[in-house]
Amino acid sequence: MDIPQRKLAEMPEDRAKDFLGQPKFSGKGFTILPEPTEPLDIDSPIFDQMKDPYTVRNFLVPRRPLVFEEIDDKDAFTYGTSVNTLDMPIKLAGQKEVRVPLELEADREAIQKWVNFAASNLPDWVDRIFYITTDRRRIRRGSSQRRPGIHTDGFQGARYQKKNPPDIVALVHDHVPFVSYAQSFDFTGLNTGKHDFHAEMSRQADESNAVPSENYKMYVFDAFTGHRAGEAEEDIERNLVRFNASYATYDFIGNTHNPLLDYDWEMVDRTIPNNLIKESIVDSESKRRTQLEQIIAKNRYVPNIDRRLQLIDFIKK
């Protein structure tokens, strides 16, 4: 496959640096409606377990991300200009159309393919909120673009008294594969209100189960799929687009507001579950601390200045 590459010298300035909150939207946008597609014909616990409420027991069943599509217009995906967003709603619960700010035009193909997939494979897609995260940035050799450490997206911890069906997540990137772990994770005896499950995942992860993703392929996985960001082998600009289909309100301070949708959520700061960290076993706390230090050092995944200050505060303690 002929993969478009861009030399570092030709790259625009790192747009991530400017992203400390809400990007500037024109207020214009486009609507995407699902086009009929064949449901994905693959046996997977991702499909078997998507209708039932979240339970950590599901981590016992190994799973891997499934390829459901591929980006055709690779030049547009890689060289296009789109603003960075974080967990921005593009469809609210009960709606059947997706509203996207014009500034995300370069990611239109990915968005259309995600919507097609969701509408024909998630029986409850109308009831779920769709979120998008778009992240174009320069990555230096040896570092990763996003969240370090093995984790899952959509972990339902102590905050969720009543568990929702698990989040469904889709990802596509042009360079620097992410790595998933096709294995079971056993959390028997651990308590979501007390223990750091992501640290525990790192402990249990076996590198022989690590599966790297392929560039430009569109992957779907669920909230029980352990994965981590990959490290760049060279300085490169990477485009990552992520979708979440969730019952949850992603009302974190720093998430992007979509001016095309009519909603007004009270945004709250839940960056660090302080009680969780204090009560964690020493080993997991030190791992988490290392992760947070890496995040601060690289200024990544902490788009809001207040959250960053809070993290710095925590590390100094």
Ligand SMILES: [Fe+2]
């Ligand atoms: Fe993730």
